[in-house]
Amino acid sequence: MPRxxxxxxxxxxxxxxxxxxxxxxxxxxxxxxxETAWHKxxxxxxxxxxxxxxxxxxxxxxxxxxxxGLMMSSKRLLAHLSNVTRDGSIADPTSLQVRFNKxxxxxxxxxxxxxxxxxxxxxxxxxxxxxxxxxxxxxMREAYDALDNKMQTWLEDKxxxxxxxxxxxxxxxxxxxxxxxxxxxxxxxxPVVKIHPATGRKILFVGRHASHLxxxxxxxxxxxxxxxxxxxxxxxxxxxHRWREGDLAIWDxxxxxxxxxxxxxxxxxxxxxxxxxxxxxxxxxxxVC
Ligand code: OGA
Ligand code: MN
Numbered sequence: 001m002p003r004x005x006x007x008x009x010x011x012x013x014x015x016x017x018x019x020x021x022x023x024x025x026x027x028x029x030x031x032x033x034x035e036t037a038w039h040k041x042x043x044x045x046x047x048x049x050x051x052x053x054x055x056x057x058x059x060x061x062x063x064x065x066x067x068x069g070l071m072m073s074s075k076r077l078l079a080h081l082s083n084v085t086r087d088g089s090i091a092d093p094t095s096l097q098v099r100f101n102k103x104x105x106x107x108x109x110x111x112x113x114x115x116x117x118x119x120x121x122x123x124x125x126x127x128x129x130x131x132x133x134x135x136x137x138x139x140m141r142e143a144y145d146a147l148d149n150k151m152q153t154w155l156e157d158k159x160x161x162x163x164x165x166x167x168x169x170x171x172x173x174x175x176x177x178x179x180x181x182x183x184x185x186x187x188x189x190x191p192v193v194k195i196h197p198a199t200g201r202k203i204l205f206v207g208r209h210a211s212h213l214x215x216x217x218x219x220x221x222x223x224x225x226x227x228x229x230x231x232x233x234x235x236x237x238x239x240x241h242r243w244r245e246g247d248l249a250i251w252d253x254x255x256x257x258x259x260x261x262x263x264x265x266x267x268x269x270x271x272x273x274x275x276x277x278x279x280x281x282x283x284x285x286x287x288v289c
Pocket of ligand 1: 104135271273
């Protein structure tokens with residue numbers, strides 16, 4: 001007999017644990033319930049999954065078209081966030097693979113350096129360390145609401161410049177892409193205050209790819225964006241998940257920031273992620289279906 005879906009909210013302003021669902025076989029009615037819960041909680045954790053890559057991709061596609069990898073030659077739809085090498089050994093902490101993923105330890109929203117940012121990310125835990133390696137999310141709906149009126153008004157028409165080169169230069173890993181690939185990632189502009197298309201709520205849209213405010217002093221506005229992010233990502237607006245193998249998290253990049261936490265580098269952490277492209281018919285990063 002199919003189990004019934006149970007949604008258990010966290011004590012933070014976002015996030016819920018979902019039990020009683022097998023993501024490999026979700027019927028229409030259950031999908032609608034998942035989508036409704038996702039809009040309410042912004043981050044859902046599904047426990048005890050056993051997903052093949054194809055099942056992971058198929059479930060992700062129910063939210064929209066997927067994003068392709070950043071390399072021009074790449075048709076890859078799954079990103080591997082892992083310190084395990086192809087031959088199964090633990091990667092050197094100084095390797096490019098590990099350094100590139102280090103950037104994820106700063107608050108960010110996926111693909112905000114693209115003209116159309118990502119809609120959703122679905123991260124699946126294949127192997128997890130005994131300690132550390134948590135992922136944490138912060139609620140940018142509540143973060144906007146928590147700003148004082150003066151700041152809300154000042155930010156209302158501000159645009160931030162988001163840049164892959166900027167964010168990947170200060171934490172390393174820029175060299176993963178060639179000049180051709182980087183040329184397809186020019187700086188882009190996003191409003192600092194966005195309206196969430198499903199809920200109508202105002203969102204503070206910042207994070208590590210946001211370099212500075214358009215038309216403002218670069219250093220001063222960069223410092224301001226950092227301060228806004230730091231103040232936004234505070235309890236009760238944050239929720240930190242300690243992974244178990246078989247957990248899948250889906251989050252809404254349009255209204256949350258996230259970051260990873262470090263773990264002992266002699267232990268394996270192997271995660272795989274699909275990314276749902278932002279809803280835009282001309283999104284140049286979305287797969288062609
Ligand atoms: C991601 C990400 C953080 C983590 O998958 O986009 O930032 O904890 N992950 O691995
Ligand atoms: Mn990320």
